[in-house]
Amino acid sequence: MTAVTIECCPPLTRGPLSEQDAVDLAALLKAVADPVRLRLLSMIGSHEGGEACVCDLTDAFDLTAPTISHHLKVLRTAGLIDGERRGTWVYYRVIPETVARLGTIFTPLA
Amino acid sequence: MTAVTIECCPPLTRGPLSEQDAVDLAALLKAVADPVRLRLLSMIGSHEGGEACVCDLTDAFDLTAPTISHHLKVLRTAGLIDGERRGTWVYYRVIPETVARLGTIFTPLA
DNA sequence: CGCTTGATTAGAGGAATGTCAAATTAGACG
């Protein structure tokens, strides 16, 4: 599916964030500001082979399959993960560039 | 006022996040997952002297004073900023340790 | 003391969000 590409932003303490940058950044942060999505992201990112099957992810939570599917869609729409169907199962992998951008925002440059 | 202290967490891709760590981290991320609070944080952090008066912050937005006060409280409760009253005005400053922790979570260790 | 200005608290209304059950799509396999 479509993955939104966001290029913003410099570190927070660099200077006042523009209104538009703040809106874009907030959208990205909202995608990760949820316990389930954080665990999904870390499970996918740390899974062997760099990808994880939805079936594995669903089993790890005490939540229904539609709920997990919903959270995966939020992460995917934010450009944090990407999914691919291979036969019966769907596999997700992390898009490291987007995750890295989150890091740079909160990392003060020396 | 009181500032919550959180010590978690290792980088996301290091390994699956524990449920408790995910809850703590999500709470911290929710505090910054808002355009107004992001701009407040960057305005305070980049302000000369490392601190900013509430009066300056309020003027920069098209929002009422109580709304700004609410957002400042959210940031303060999350341990991201700290406020101090000096005479007539209240000044806020960033707590860099908390911001830095956000950075480490999304920064892949080499 | 009474007034003015700065800032927070309290309460309410409307929008956004997380979850689930039910229905739907997509492949694999007899």
Next chain:
DNA sequence: CGTCTAATTTGACATTCCTCTAATCAAGCG
């Protein structure tokens, strides 16, 4: 084709969140 499993979509409900108005607290000043 029919059916079974995997995954997503749809629609509904309860909760949380953002914003405002009104009221309150704090400090300075005449």
